[in-house]
Amino acid sequence: MQARPRDGGHRLRLARLGLLALALVASASLGARTDADAQEGDTGTTTTAPTSGQQPAAESIRGRIRDEDRRPIEGVELAVRRGNRTIGEATTDGEGVWEVPVPSPGTYQVTIDTDSLSRGAELRDPDRATIDVDVGPEQNKGVIFPIGEPRTSGVQAGSRFFNLVGQGIRVGAVLAVASIGLSLIYGVTGFVNFSHGELVTWGALIAFYFSATVGGPEIPLPLATVLAMLFGGVLGFALERGLFGPLRHRRSGNVSLIVVSIGLGLLLRNVFQIVFGERPRPYSDYTVQENVEIGPFALPPKDFVIIGVSIVVLIGVGLLLQRSRIGTAMRAVADDRDLAAASGINVDRIILAVWIMGAGLAALGGVFQGISDRVIFDMGFALLLLMFAAVILGGLGTAYGAMVGGLLIGVVTEVSTYWIESKYKLAAALAVLILVVLVRPQGILGRAERVG
Amino acid sequence: MGAELPTREPARTVTTIPPVPGVAKSDPILTVSSLHRRFGGLVAVDVEHLEVERNRITALIGPNGAGKTTLFNLLTGFDHPDRGEWRFDGRSLHRMPAYAVARTGLVRTFQLTKALARMTVLDNMMLAASGQRGERLRNSLFANVWRAQERVLRSRAVDLLERFGLAQMRDDYAGTLSGGQRKLLEIARALMAEPRMLLLDEPTAGVNPALVQSILQHVKSLRDEGMTILFVEHDMDVVMGISDWVVCMTEGWIIAEGVPASIVANEAVIDAYLGARRAEGTR
Amino acid sequence: MDIVGVLADAMRTAVGPIAAAYAIAGIGLNLQFGYTGLLNFGHVAFMLVGAYGTAITVDDGGPLWLGILVGMGAAILLGLLFGLPTLRLRADYLAIVTIAAAEVLRIVVRGGGESSFTHGVFGIQRFANSFFDANPIPGGDYGIGRLSFTQRGLWVLAVGWSVVALTAVLVALIARSPWGRILRAIREDEDAARSLGKNTFVVKLQSLVVGGAIASLAGTLLAIDRQDVRPDTYLPIVTFAIYTMVILGGPATRLGPILGAIVYWFILQFTDSFLREAIDAGWIPTSIISADDIAPVRFALVGLGLMLLMIFRPQGMFGRREEVLIDGR
Numbered sequence A: 001m002q003a004r005p006r007d008g009g010h011r012l013r014l015a016r017l018g019l020l021a022l023a024l025v026a027s028a029s030l031g032a033r034t035d036a037d038a039q040e041g042d043t044g045t046t047t048t049a050p051t052s053g054q055q056p057a058a059e060s061i062r063g064r065i066r067d068e069d070r071r072p073i074e075g076v077e078l079a080v081r082r083g084n085r086t087i088g089e090a091t092t093d094g095e096g097v098w099e100v101p102v103p104s105p106g107t108y109q110v111t112i113d114t115d116s117l118s119r120g121a122e123l124r125d126p127d128r129a130t131i132d133v134d135v136g137p138e139q140n141k142g143v144i145f146p147i148g149e150p151r152t153s154g155v156q157a158g159s160r161f162f163n164l165v166g167q168g169i170r171v172g173a174v175l176a177v178a179s180i181g182l183s184l185i186y187g188v189t190g191f192v193n194f195s196h197g198e199l200v201t202w203g204a205l206i207a208f209y210f211s212a213t214v215g216g217p218e219i220p221l222p223l224a225t226v227l228a229m230l231f232g233g234v235l236g237f238a239l240e241r242g243l244f245g246p247l248r249h250r251r252s253g254n255v256s257l258i259v260v261s262i263g264l265g266l267l268l269r270n271v272f273q274i275v276f277g278e279r280p281r282p283y284s285d286y287t288v289q290e291n292v293e294i295g296p297f298a299l300p301p302k303d304f305v306i307i308g309v310s311i312v313v314l315i316g317v318g319l320l321l322q323r324s325r326i327g328t329a330m331r332a333v334a335d336d337r338d339l340a341a342a343s344g345i346n347v348d349r350i351i352l353a354v355w356i357m358g359a360g361l362a363a364l365g366g367v368f369q370g371i372s373d374r375v376i377f378d379m380g381f382a383l384l385l386l387m388f389a390a391v392i393l394g395g396l397g398t399a400y401g402a403m404v405g406g407l408l409i410g411v412v413t414e415v416s417t418y419w420i421e422s423k424y425k426l427a428a429a430l431a432v433l434i435l436v437v438l439v440r441p442q443g444i445l446g447r448a449e450r451v452g
Numbered sequence B: 001m002g003a004e005l006p007t008r009e010p011a012r013t014v015t016t017i018p019p020v021p022g023v024a025k026s027d028p029i030l031t032v033s034s035l036h037r038r039f040g041g042l043v044a045v046d047v048e049h050l051e052v053e054r055n056r057i058t059a060l061i062g063p064n065g066a067g068k069t070t071l072f073n074l075l076t077g078f079d080h081p082d083r084g085e086w087r088f089d090g091r092s093l094h095r096m097p098a099y100a101v102a103r104t105g106l107v108r109t110f111q112l113t114k115a116l117a118r119m120t121v122l123d124n125m126m127l128a129a130s131g132q133r134g135e136r137l138r139n140s141l142f143a144n145v146w147r148a149q150e151r152v153l154r155s156r157a158v159d160l161l162e163r164f165g166l167a168q169m170r171d172d173y174a175g176t177l178s179g180g181q182r183k184l185l186e187i188a189r190a191l192m193a194e195p196r197m198l199l200l201d202e203p204t205a206g207v208n209p210a211l212v213q214s215i216l217q218h219v220k221s222l223r224d225e226g227m228t229i230l231f232v233e234h235d236m237d238v239v240m241g242i243s244d245w246v247v248c249m250t251e252g253w254i255i256a257e258g259v260p261a262s263i264v265a266n267e268a269v270i271d272a273y274l275g276a277r278r279a280e281g282t283r
Numbered sequence C: 001m002d003i004v005g006v007l008a009d010a011m012r013t014a015v016g017p018i019a020a021a022y023a024i025a026g027i028g029l030n031l032q033f034g035y036t037g038l039l040n041f042g043h044v045a046f047m048l049v050g051a052y053g054t055a056i057t058v059d060d061g062g063p064l065w066l067g068i069l070v071g072m073g074a075a076i077l078l079g080l081l082f083g084l085p086t087l088r089l090r091a092d093y094l095a096i097v098t099i100a101a102a103e104v105l106r107i108v109v110r111g112g113g114e115s116s117f118t119h120g121v122f123g124i125q126r127f128a129n130s131f132f133d134a135n136p137i138p139g140g141d142y143g144i145g146r147l148s149f150t151q152r153g154l155w156v157l158a159v160g161w162s163v164v165a166l167t168a169v170l171v172a173l174i175a176r177s178p179w180g181r182i183l184r185a186i187r188e189d190e191d192a193a194r195s196l197g198k199n200t201f202v203v204k205l206q207s208l209v210v211g212g213a214i215a216s217l218a219g220t221l222l223a224i225d226r227q228d229v230r231p232d233t234y235l236p237i238v239t240f241a242i243y244t245m246v247i248l249g250g251p252a253t254r255l256g257p258i259l260g261a262i263v264y265w266f267i268l269q270f271t272d273s274f275l276r277e278a279i280d281a282g283w284i285p286t287s288i289i290s291a292d293d294i295a296p297v298r299f300a301l302v303g304l305g306l307m308l309l310m311i312f313r314p315q316g317m318f319g320r321r322e323e324v325l326i327d328g329r
Helices: A014-028 A157-189 A196-212 A221-249 A254-276 A301-323 A325-335 A337-342 A347-372 A379-394 A399-416 A422-439 B010-015 B068-075 B098-103 B121-128 B143-163 B179-192 B209-224 B236-242 B260-264 B267-282 C003-014 C017-035 C043-059 C064-086 C091-111 C129-133 C151-175 C178-195 C200-226 C236-249 C256-280 C291-312 C321-325
Strands: A044-046 A060-064 A077-082 A085-091 A097-101 A106-112 A130-135 A140-144 A292-294 A297-299 B028-039 B042-053 B057-061 B083-088 B106-108 B197-201 B228-232 B245-250 B253-258 C141-144 C147-150
Touching (some): A060 A130, A196 A221, A196 A347, A221 A347, A254 C236, A254 C291, A297 A301, A301 A325, A301 A399, A337 A347, A379 A399, A379 C091, A422 C064, A422 C091, B028 B228, B042 B068, B042 B228, B057 B209, B068 B106, B098 C178, B121 C178, B179 B197, B209 B236, B253 B267, C003 C017, C017 C151, C017 C236, C017 C256, C043 C091, C043 C236, C064 C091, C064 C200, C151 C178, C151 C256, C178 C200, C236 C256
Parallel strands (some): A060 A140, B057 B245
Antiparallel strands (some): A060 A097, A106 A130, A292 A297
16 A cells, blocks of 8 residues: 555566567577578469560569369459559459569569459468568569369368368367466456467467478477477566566556557567568478368368367366366466465466466467468467457456367357358457357356455 | 434434344434345355444444455445345435445445545545536536536535645645545545445554544544444454444354444354454464 | 658658547547546557548548548447447456457458448548548648648648647547546546446446547548558557557647657658668668568567557656556555
8 A cells, every 4th residue: 555666666677678588589590581482382472474475564463363174264353452552453364364563572462352253263262362472673473363162172062061160179279278378367467468469479480490490400390399388488487577577566557567468469579570571381391281081070180180289288287277286376366366375375476387388388379370370470469369259258367268268269260151251250259259248248167256 | 514413322322222133223224135145156245134223333343254345345336236125215226336326325435445546635536526517528528517516516625625634635646645544535535425324444444543543533523413334344442432333244144233342242243253263373 | 871851751751641640549549548548459440430431421422521420420339339348347358349349340341342332452542532622722842852741731731630639629628527537537446436426337438439439530531641441451550559659648648649649650750761771771781671671670669669668658758757656556
């Protein structure tokens, strides 16, 4: 009840911020720039320009749209943008060829208007109606929009529902693993960490550096995953000891903590972009796999592995929380911080342990996400809203809530594409979140709290 | 305030009421019946019947976790009971939101003071006044609508601050006050809302002994002016010193009520306190 | 390096139409966040509905003034939609739901094809001709050297900064009233305000809605200036940038959001031009930072700035120091 805070507590120990800086510098050693830029894309860009007679402009973006049977599609509309500016638009000719001259080398976004695709043709990957293209000097960059049934087309239409459920379980398992930290950190500190997504990205990037960077250590991905979790734990340690712990001790309100975490997320995300580049890249291992069928689900083997490992990890976390001393202490602190402190638990140590564990799990989730999709600098931020949805649905503050909520959100997101276009699936998940807040704000496993 | 009320000698009238839990009072301002609240498996409040006599100081005592604060929360709309009914001056408060309860004249304070730190002491006071025209968004733009009322309220606030010895700090931020001063400010601020009954949650907790006496003196004189006061207190000396009537809770129940002298001799109360103390000692 | 040119660039951006629009959005956010303490992380959605309300109305043949009103009405509805379910809950829920809802809105607007009424990713262009037809400023350039504006630019500026002044005065007036006193009480301790008979739910909702309606004007101004609306202009980063401005200028101060926006855009543009010149001049090897990295470098600086401000100077450049020295409890 002091009117003025103590001087020592008020000043943030700068030396501890140094730790954070160190962690950031470590990310700079990712050295992604030395990596060969051209990962042969399944979807994406090539430098082979389509054959067309005329003299090309200094720089341009071009391509040819053909259907599955390699017949050209005429009248497809495309737009090339840079940031918010439209550079040009084009319509495919009788050969399916289009070209848009661009003013200078740089990164452009090419968007195909899916409505203009005729004869029921569809993008193979509907999420990639817009592709980022790097155009070099004097280059006529070719862009491919693969047309045809979505990837899982090997399986009959009747089982598409089950495949979506399977994918949903995979997405949900990753979400559950990644968001335990978010929920537990909220549980023990009462603070919603808006930079949690960057902890996820961090893990994916570390694993990328150790396994897939040309000239890097190039160790196998499973080993790199373990390292990613370790580095994740280190980042969690650094953030709690260097930033959020000291802020909590000087009694910064929740509002300031949240704003600080927003700033931190923004900083990390953009540092990741500078270091890693803005293009998504796959790990070198397990990129393309044939689907295998287990029960009603047909998924690539890597997805089954991800689901399996996730379940083991979730059970492990559950056992840790139920059986071990530190887990019991974590639950006690989450339940009532003052009571836990009064009964002799070192609350700061428990909070630190939760940060290390939560960040390590987030890193693991990041690697999983990178394996089943690709690694990109803002992948964690893209997951953040889904993670929020998961932890609120399950009950903010509990580890089990994150697990249940994660699985549910994962399945809802994927299965929703059975009825709605996949570009709306994030919206579907967030709509579920909003609905939950309306109907049962404490979540499935949460409980109402006392005021006053 | 309350000058028309007859000044009675409290001690004499209440001693005629038998010290039985749930006993009826001659002139209750607050009546509670079958109020029930549980958190998960824990019954926090289970009050069969309770009446609070008008124009008296009633103390609510009980060991930690007895449900006193929860009862306060329920009575003032900060929490909602699973079932139960309670009336303030004949008016049911069931399902009423907290702000509406306060507007009926039943105003509470908090165990941890809620001084509005980055507002001045005077603004803390001004906020509490009821029926302000300028509190409507559509009037807020037009100062001519509320300026006169603001002047009247300011002089009332300054009077109250003077009474509580805070007048010279009126332009300081409330966050710069000491713990005891904050408690005083909170009581003064509650009075600014013109209540008929005050619920004080541990008004002397964490306050230095000199200020404790000042706070108690203020509470007594409020009673003498016609105010009804229900307060939670741990310090038995304080309870014995100023209360007219004492209610004791444990584990959500009211186990005893009566005049202070009868409560200290009550076996259930002694058991509850000793039991609680023993449990704490063995921890 | 042309340091004068870099400074002129920065100066022009700092007083430019975008800075004016962000200042308006900041004035709205200041009401919600600065005075009331509401963590609205979906502020950009108010700008989106303002911009699209205007563009769609004109696109469908309505007059511009009607479009502006439609945008504002949509923002009011959006404020109710955000607020009604969440303002009874803990502050964090508002933060999460607003950022989520803003993204849902953007995704839905983006998802429509070119034939839908939002025109999907293609957006809507050239809907503000009537605004520029009404330009009373005679043709020609105004200003000195690189720090000059065209007749068109000056018209947008004049209108933009007038709206800034108007909304700033409006917020200053309502914030110093008894209603504004409730806002600050809610920020400090909502339960205290409730215990004193204040219907904090309604007041919070009003704050959110009024702030949102002001932000819709920011969206409209941006859209008119560019004659172009696109869903991907309205990313969460815009909200975060406005937070940075409001905190930079000093939350709950009258001029904070305006000064914050000016300083923010000055620093941002200065960094941008400076890095560009430095890379061109070969001072910074492209192996470290290339021209493509300038945007992320800028935003990384925004993030770092937001963090450091909140940690070391949460009262902003112009806020009162003693206010934050006070212990919240």
